[in-house]
Amino acid sequence: MIDGMHSFLLIAVVSLVTMGIRFLPFVVFRKKTPKWILYMGKVLPFAIMGMLVVYTLKNVTPLKGNHGIPELLGVLFVVLLHKWKHNTLLSIVGGTILYMLLIQVVF
Amino acid sequence: MKKSKETIKYAFKASIPIMAGYIVLGMGFGVLMESKGYGWWWSLLMSLTVYAGSMQYVAIDLLAGGATLISAALMTLLVNIRHIFYGITMLEGYKDTGAKKPYLICALTDETFSLVCSPNLPKGVERKAYYLFVSLFNHFYWVAGSVLGGIIGNVFTFNTAGVDFAMTALFVVIFVEQWESTKQHIPALTGVLCSLVMLLIFGPSDFLIPAMITITAALLLERKILEGGASE
Structure with missing residues (x-):
């Protein structure tokens, strides 16, 4: 049984907090943006993408289970495929299919 | 038009x-x-x-x-x-x-x-x-x-x-593209290293905020080197 009202309110809360976070920098630095913030804006994209890669792999357990081998092979495959063809779609689909095969069939 | x-x-x-x-x-x-x-x-x-x-x-x-x-x-x-x-x-x-x-x-x-x-x-x-x-x-x-x-x-x-894994693959692809777009790899390495170290210390469910704090701090500390190189 779904509590419709509670579900609705919960979604509203999640939405409001998410949008609040997205608006925050634009509201805080509305007038003049300090130089160091502009500097951060230039270097952050590179650092954040590194962080997001780690974030999506955070539940990998190198010492247990399959030792993160499917993830390692998947990432390596994506990097090599992308270096070779530079086709974003191909790299993503190829890597994902390989990973799915690895965890469903091999491991 | x-x-x-x-x-x-x-x-x-x-x-x-x-x-x-x-x-x-x-x-x-x-x-x-x-x-x-x-x-x-x-x-x-x-x-x-x-x-x-x-x-x-x-x-x-x-x-x-x-x-x-x-x-x-x-x-x-x-x-x-x-x-x-x-x-x-x-x-x-x-x-x-x-x-x-x-x-x-x-x-x-x-x-x-x-x-x-x-x-x-x-x-x-x-x-x-x-x-x-x-x-x-x-x-x-x-x-x-x-x-x-x-x-x-x-x-x-x-x-x-x-x-x-499509999500991981997408981020890896963008990471590779960004890597190839510049000779300055310090910001990218900073992101990966800080995140990995914080993941090891705090574990998967709590590492994101420490990672963001250390990334911010590290990038600010590296500002002299990075801006010196960027402004030519």
């Missing part, structure tokens, strides 16, 4: 990789929602108004588990706080975008950010319109995927284990 057509075309092309990821991940979301008893209109509502991939997956657990509104708010804060970084990066780019600005900010997801953070736009493509169309296309894929997932969720099932 010719210019705007070219911009839409370019924005669509740029958004194709996201289309694949968003439709697959969106469908995954819709299917999961359906499996917890939330029909496609719930997925539609959430994908329209929340529009944040990983948080929506987390929200399924919150909904199904009947979490309190306060814990939902805190959870959202933790999962999405990284979006502050995107806003800081786009302060300049989204400046003077006028009436488009509120929507651009609302639609600034991980994936949209990856397309707008360092666009190398060819001549004839209007930058602000590019931002808008990329945002709209991506939002549409996400909503369409989740509604589709909600509708077909109970019709057929296939083994989707591992499909979320």
Whole structure:
């Protein structure tokens, strides 16, 4: 049984907090943006993408289970495929299919 | 008019990789929602108004588990706080975008950010319109995927284990592209190293905030080296 009202309110809360976070920098630095913030804006994209890669792999357990081998092979495959063809779609689909095969069939 | 057509075309092309990821991940979301008893209109509502991939997956657990509104708010804060970084990066780019600005900010997801953070736009493509169309296309894929997932969720099932690797692959691809776009690899390495060290110390569920703090601190400490090199 779904509590419709509670579900609705919960979604509203999640939405409001998410949008609040997205608006925050634009509201805080509305007038003049300090130089160091502009500097951060230039270097952050590179650092954040590194962080997001780690974030999506955070539940990998190198010492247990399959030792993160499917993830390692998947990432390596994506990097090599992308270096070779530079086709974003191909790299993503190829890597994902390989990973799915690895965890469903091999491991 | 010719210019705007070219911009839409370019924005669509740029958004194709996201289309694949968003439709697959969106469908995954819709299917999961359906499996917890939330029909496609719930997925539609959430994908329209929340529009944040990983948080929506987390929200399924919150909904199904009947979490309190306060814990939902805190959870959202933790999962999405990284979006502050995107806003800081786009302060300049989204400046003077006028009436488009509120929507651009609302639609600034991980994936949209990856397309707008360092666009190398060819001549004839209007930058602000590019931002808008990329945002709209991506939002549409996400909503369409989740509604589709909600509708077909109970019709057929296939083994989707591992499909979320698409997200990892997308970020790896962008990481590689960024890596090749510059000779200065310190920021990228800073991001990976700080995150890995914090993951080892704090574990998977608590490392994100320490990682963001240490990344910020490290980048600020490296400012002299990095800006010295950049300003030539």
